Amino acid sequence: MATEAFEAIVEDFEFLEDWEDRYRMVIEMGKDMAPMDDALKVPATKVDGCASQVWIHPEVKEGRFDFQGDSDAMIVRGLIALLHTLYSGLPPAEAAQVDAKAELTRLGLEENLSSQRSNGLRAMIQRLKESSAAAAT
Template identity: 70%
Template sequence: MATEAFEDIAETFEFLDDWEDRYRHVIELGKAMPPMEEALKVPATKVEGCASQVWIMPAISDGRFDFHGDSDAMIVRGLIAVLHALYAGVPVQQIGRIDAPAELARLGLDEHLSSQRSNGLRAMVERIRLLAADAG
């Protein structure tokens, strides 16, 4: 049930044999993401449970989920970009049906992230699910 944008990332990962190349690609995805406005980086948008500073602000329009996100760590910014590809444009009521761990496992992220980063990624997914549930 992945979006086309997420499928594009998954296809790119299939061509990148080395985890270091995949890691660099995730960082590049983060660099390509537009920065979040400083005014949105407030306690209400901060994601708890992340080692890095992470902010996620929902942007729901016409019943479709989207969000702005940012982090002070480049790899985490890239992970936010991956999550954006997974969730952006999906109808709000379908967000909870996305099996994020399974989709992210397709990228091998679960095998190569530190336990702190994995916990942070789970916290971001949970925050997105809660934001969508509140909006739905």
């Protein structure tokens, strides 16, 4: 159920042989992501459970789920960019059904992230799942 853009990332990851190259790719994705408006970095958009500062501001535009996100850690910003590719542009009901853990497993992330980063990633996924489900109702 992944977007075409996410499938392209999966294909790119298959060509990268070691985690360091994949890690660099994730960081580059974070660098390329549009910056989040500082006015949206408020307690309501802060994601609890992350080792670093993380903000996610979900929204529905023209019937499609989208969100802005940011972090003070480059790798986490890259993870946000990955999640953005996975969720954005889907109808809210479809976004709520995305199995992000399964999709990200295809990239080999879980075995290469620290436990703190994995916990933060789960917190971000939970925020997106709840937000898209609320938007679908």
